Amino acid sequence: EDQVTQSPEALRLQEGESSSLNCSYTVSGLRGLFWYRQDPGKGPEFLFTLYSAGEEKEKERLKATLTKKESFLHITAPKPEDSATYLCVLRRSNDYKLSFGAGTTVTVRA
């Protein structure tokens, strides 16, 4: 069975204090690993897709990386508007559903 484990559960940062979120996964055949951002009571917002180990993607203050067993989301010099729950999601080959981690809730204080 696919497993997606995110850590930490919650992260409190001062504005400008960089940090990383971890996602460890087990899957038999990875079709893609995705990162989404979710604000309270809203639907998840797509951020990145990673397909193979060594791949990196960047968007503004966010950078996602992938190894064979983990993915990291690095937040550089965060701002209060980066406060959200970040979800790590995977899709197995020959399957259509997405499997979600429980998320890391990031709070950035001004």
Next chain:
Amino acid sequence: DAGVTQSPTHLIKTRGQHVTLRCSPISGHKSVSWYQQVLGQGPQFIFQYYEKEERGRGNFPDRFSARQFPNYSSELNVNALLLGDSALYLCASSGTSNEQFFGPGTRLTVL
């Protein structure tokens, strides 16, 4: 371009009632998936439809059903509501790429 739309935004029902949730995908997307998100957890897969055919089903009871229409919009139906069905119900659409794009969700409260 409009994103995924869902209706209604909020819904309050009592135990034993039936509910229908609606979703319109992004224009050009032919696949719609439904997810249930209980507070504090990640979304759980319920169904995926492609070209009006069910392509996948998660571990949910038969009280949950769905269908997709010729214009690719979709309905999720839940019968005999239980308190545990209270959740945010998310619809996602996808085209030819691997990514799924989510709507704002429908918040269902069962009393």
